[in-house]
Amino acid sequence: MAAKIFMDMPGGLKMPAIGLGTWQATDEAELESALDAALEIGYRHIDTAFVYQNEAVIGRVLQKWFKFGKLNREDLFITTKLPMPGIHQDRVEMFMKKSLENLQLDYVDLYLIHFAVGTKYVENQARPSPDSLQTVPTDHVAIWKKMEEQVDAGRTKTIGLSNFNVKQIDRILKSARIKPACLQVELHVYLQQRELVNFCHQNGIVVVAYSPLGSPGYNKFIAQFGKEARKLPDMLHDETIKKIATKHKKSNAQVMLRYLLQRSIVAIPKSVTPARLKENIDVFDFSLDAEDMKALDNLEVGEQARVCDFKVFPGLLDHPEFPFSK
Numbered sequence: 512m513a514a515k516i517f518m519d520m521p522g523g524l525k526m527p528a529i530g531l532g533t534w535q536a537t538d539e540a541e542l543e544s545a546l547d548a549a550l551e552i553g554y555r556h557i558d559t560a561f562v563y564q565n566e567a568v569i570g571r572v573l574q575k576w577f578k579f580g581k582l583n584r585e586d587l588f589i590t591t592k593l594p595m596p597g598i599h600q601d602r603v604e605m606f607m608k609k610s611l612e613n614l615q616l617d618y619v620d621l622y623l624i625h626f627a628v629g630t631k632y633v634e635n636q637a638r639p640s641p642d643s644l645q646t647v648p649t650d651h652v653a654i655w656k657k658m659e660e661q662v663d664a665g666r667t668k669t670i671g672l673s674n675f676n677v678k679q680i681d682r683i684l685k686s687a688r689i690k691p692a693c694l695q696v697e698l699h700v701y702l703q704q705r706e707l708v709n710f711c712h713q714n715g716i717v718v719v720a721y722s723p724l725g726s727p728g729y730n731k732f733i734a735q736f737g738k739e740a741r742k743l744p745d746m747l748h749d750e751t752i753k754k755i756a757t758k759h760k761k762s763n764a765q766v767m768l769r770y771l772l773q774r775s776i777v778a779i780p781k782s783v784t785p786a787r788l789k790e791n792i793d794v795f796d797f798s799l800d801a802e803d804m805k806a807l808d809n810l811e812v813g814e815q816a817r818v819c820d821f822k823v824f825p826g827l828l829d830h831p832e833f834p835f836s837k
């Protein structure tokens with residue numbers, strides 16, 4: 512069964528079907544060595560966000576690679592995201608410029624609205640804290656016009672959405688001059704997002720799966736907010752996946768990623784561990800057959816398996832644009 516190595520984007524741009532996730536990769540030395548290892552192995556697609564607070568490290572490592580002539584800017588596909596305090600028509604350009612400055616780049620390949628709800632902007636605050644989090648009215652159509660201006664200004668090649676639902680994407684499609692090129696959402700074997708994926712594919716929108724391995728590091732993230740660890744869906748030890756993995760002499764992670772590729776979905780697994788970086792991109796030399804795909808389809812749990820539910824930010828749940836079911 513086919514799995515594309517690149518996904519076609521507007522303007523002839525090609526998004527590598529496996530990218531490197533970098534959320535929670537903030538230790539400078541660890542991230543630098545992970546990026547060096549990833550680029551050596553062949554990763555050419557990096558996913559970051561203003562809120563991850565690691566754009567500057569990524570920028571520094573990329574400059575090093577450019578300086579030594581090991582890579583050219585055009586070899587890479589770089590995605591970053593408009594943070595929640597920037598999700599307002601008055602703040603898109605400012606945050607876009609901040610990200611470019613951090614990344615030491617003239618342009619990114621893809622700029623995403625990180626979430627469907629904006630929060631209050633407090634100067635010099637990099638990320639919303641539970642205490643200060645206050646949502647603001649969020650006018651997607653007005654914000655999208657500002658996103659389009661970033662393409663016009665050459666600051667990004669394409670623009671897209673993250674954590675938007677069908678209704679919200681449809682509303683933007685109806686007024687857009689430049690269509691969203693991509694939707695990035697949580698997507699894995701237990702949360703298959705079929706309606707959303709079909710809608711995007713019918714509208715020529717590339718779907719990128721975040722937390723494709725089920726985000727096993729998520730509890731570390733919520734601990735910062737004083738939240739207790741949650742029981743997370745554990746696909747890395749799922750017996751059905753294990754059986755398929757054994758049959759193909761691959762790991763559970765590789766089967767989970769390959770499953771997404773065969774559904775024409777891009778995956779951006781995060782790792783700072785060289786052996787795992789290698790494992791996660793080594794998914795182009797085997798195919799899942801129809802029986803494997805069916806068994807994996809049947810593992811769908813749905814909404815209950817969502818890991819990144821954004822419920823650590825209680826103010827969001829009551830906002831009219833909160834994109835997930837409560």
Ligand SMILES: NC(=O)c1ccc[n+]([C@@H]2O[C@H](COP(=O)([O-])OP(=O)(O)OC[C@H]3O[C@@H](n4cnc5c(N)ncnc54)[C@H](OP(=O)(O)O)[C@@H]3O)[C@@H](O)[C@H]2O)c1
Nearest residue numbers: 532533534721722723724725726728764780781782783784
């Ligand atoms: N748009 C959004 O709102 C949003 C939300 C969440 C994530 N994302 C993006 O999507 C990326 C991926 O999602 P994620 O970080 O939530 O979760 P993930 O990629 O599903 O899982 C990452 C975790 O799995 C571990 N891991 C990686 N490869 C493994 C393997 N082969 N075997 C066993 N464990 C493995 C990593 O550990 P080590 O690093 O220690 O190896 C890390 O703890 C993020 O990094 C970010 O770029 C976007």
